[in-house]
Amino acid sequence: MIIAERKPLEDIKQMIAQYKKILLVGCGTCVTVCWAGGEKEVGILASQLRLAFRRDGGELETLEATVERQCEKEMVEELKDKIQQVEAVLSLGCGAGVQTIADRFEETPVYPALNTKFVGMPEREGLWIENCGACGDCFLDRTGGICPIVRCAKGLLNGPCGGTNKGKCEVDPEKDCAWTLIYRRLEKQGRLDLMRKYYPPRNFQAVVRPGKIEAQRV
Amino acid sequence: MARSFKETLNSGKFVVTAEVAPPKGTNLKKTVEHIDLLKERVDALNVTDNQSSVMRFPSLGTTVLIKECGGEPILQMTCRDRNRMALQSDLLFAYTRGIRNVLCLTGDHITVGDHKEARAVFDLDSVQLLHLVRTMESGKDFSGNDLDGGVEFCAGAVVTPEADPIEPQLIKFDKKVQAGAGFFQTQAVYDMDNFKRFMEYAHQVDRNIKILAGMVLLASAGAARYMNEQVPGVFVPQDLIDELRSAPKGTALRKGIEITGRLIRQIKEEAICDGVHIMAIGREEVVPDIMVAAGL
Ligand code: SF4
Numbered sequence: 101m102i103i104a105e106r107k108p109l110e111d112i113k114q115m116i117a118q119y120k121k122i123l124l125v126g127c128g129t130c131v132t133v134c135w136a137g138g139e140k141e142v143g144i145l146a147s148q149l150r151l152a153f154r155r156d157g158g159e160l161e162t163l164e165a166t167v168e169r170q171c172e173k174e175m176v177e178e179l180k181d182k183i184q185q186v187e188a189v190l191s192l193g194c195g196a197g198v199q200t201i202a203d204r205f206e207e208t209p210v211y212p213a214l215n216t217k218f219v220g221m222p223e224r225e226g227l228w229i230e231n232c233g234a235c236g237d238c239f240l241d242r243t244g245g246i247c248p249i250v251r252c253a254k255g256l257l258n259g260p261c262g263g264t265n266k267g268k269c270e271v272d273p274e275k276d277c278a279w280t281l282i283y284r285r286l287e288k289q290g291r292l293d294l295m296r297k298y299y300p301p302r303n304f305q306a307v308v309r310p311g312k313i314e315a316q317r318v
Numbered sequence: 319m320a321r322s323f324k325e326t327l328n329s330g331k332f333v334v335t336a337e338v339a340p341p342k343g344t345n346l347k348k349t350v351e352h353i354d355l356l357k358e359r360v361d362a363l364n365v366t367d368n369q370s371s372v373m374r375f376p377s378l379g380t381t382v383l384i385k386e387c388g389g390e391p392i393l394q395m396t397c398r399d400r401n402r403m404a405l406q407s408d409l410l411f412a413y414t415r416g417i418r419n420v421l422c423l424t425g426d427h428i429t430v431g432d433h434k435e436a437r438a439v440f441d442l443d444s445v446q447l448l449h450l451v452r453t454m455e456s457g458k459d460f461s462g463n464d465l466d467g468g469v470e471f472c473a474g475a476v477v478t479p480e481a482d483p484i485e486p487q488l489i490k491f492d493k494k495v496q497a498g499a500g501f502f503q504t505q506a507v508y509d510m511d512n513f514k515r516f517m518e519y520a521h522q523v524d525r526n527i528k529i530l531a532g533m534v535l536l537a538s539a540g541a542a543r544y545m546n547e548q549v550p551g552v553f554v555p556q557d558l559i560d561e562l563r564s565a566p567k568g569t570a571l572r573k574g575i576e577i578t579g580r581l582i583r584q585i586k587e588e589a590i591c592d593g594v595h596i597m598a599i600g601r602e603e604v605v606p607d608i609m610v611a612a613g614l
């Protein structure tokens with residue numbers, strides 16, 4: 101799922117400083133699960149902003165809404181009435197959500213309240229880690245199910261760099277070296293021959309950015 | 319220097335190379351001094367490429383300078399700052415300037431250096447870069463297009479004999495040999511028993527592979543401890559640290575020179591490997607002293 105993080109309050113406040121009435125829009129999917137932009141976070145941010153405006157001697161009126169999936173055109177349609185009542189929209193969706201609203205309601209400025217970070221998974225309650233970089237050409241069959249593209253800081257395909265240190269990465273002594281993990285897993289599975297093979301450089305045409313997929317119906 | 323580095327490697331002579339660090343800026347005075355001091359004394363001068371991810375005068379420019387000064391340069395190339403197109407262009411240019419040796423490295427990560435916000439490239443890794451060099455030598459670029467005028471390089475790579483765990487490092491070493499690395503320069507080694515064990519493995523992979531032991535000058539006990547704590551894949555034995563610590567005040571550097579000289583002498587006398595690569599890291603002017611201490 102998509103993992104996002106709220107921007108600092110001060111940054112959000114500056115973005116919308118010129119408005120008197122805005123609509124905050126949450127999303128009921130990924131960003132609800134990662135505690136960044138669900139209904140609850142919409143409510144908290146709205147009251148924080150009202151308070152911050154008042155502290156500066158101003159006044160901000162807020163409307164709130166949370167759509168099930170902000171990245172779907174049909175679903176943001178329900179915002180129409182509320183958007184007509186405000187000067188701007190503050191989206192607590194991921195970048196795709198922000199753009200869906202911005203495309204559908206072209207007359208209204210839409211601002212991002214979140215920084216969209218990565219495709220990740222929960223490691224434990226409240227901690228999400230990046231495990232896939234959506235590279236478009238999945239390599240996991242050759243690495244024992246451990247992604248070398250994002251979990252190795254350099255995205256190396258042919259084994260560890262010289263910076264690997266007792267199982268940790270040169271970039272961050274807290275982070276496991278992906279290639280040590282891959283080695284250990286392949287060793288356990290008796291598949292080290294996979295690591296001995298040469299892998300040519302990645303094909304960056306696997307996803308021509310911006311990506312686009314037209315699925316065949318089955 | 320009449321002999322090419324490749325000829326030297328194959329001559330059976332004990333090979334000595336030294337590292338030259340380009341300046342941060344355009345003042346090349348010190349670099350030229352180091353080149354002039356060392357070019358006749360060592361078999362080749364190896365130039366770092368934005369070492370430790372700190373932006374500097376380019377490795378390529380410095381190797382051209384060495385060539386102009388009459389030395390034999392080894393061009394270090396990392397994959398951190400250039401994609402496969404830029405790497406190929408630089409190799410084409412290097413070849414036309416008489417540069418015949420290239421050391422292929424992955425490179426440190428951007429975040430350890432002085433431009434932490436920059437984008438790290440790593441389009442290739444070191445093994446792929448070796449393949450790139452070999453592909454270009456076949457007269458084709460890395461996309462299979464014909465080259466009008468080819469290249470030929472003595473390509474080398476690096477290996478960390480003290481890596482922990484060692485097995486993945488050895489697998490990668492093997493892959494670099496398969497990819498056509500003609501010589502290896504090692505990360506700093508101080509423990510000769512460990513190093514001999516590594517050499518046994520290296521000779522199992524390829525009996526003829528040329529290995530130059532990395533010799534990093536230890537200028538103080540503190541520097542030695544720093545290496546142990548902060549530099550991945552480096553192990554300085556306690557007795558060397560004690561020896562440095564017991565040196566009278568103001569003589570630690572002399573002690574470090576003596577230790578490096580002694581290690582080199584041992585490597586040569588016991589024929590542990592084919593030569594050494596001396597890294598004096600900011601103290602290039604003492605390289606001749608190290609060589610004297612080593613009896614070279
Ligand atoms: S290789 Fe890594 S980044 Fe690419 S699709 Fe697989 S998990 Fe995702």
Ligand code: SF4
Binds near residue numbers: 252260268269
């Ligand atoms: S230490 Fe490991 S994870 Fe970190 S960059 Fe090197 S190979 Fe990749």
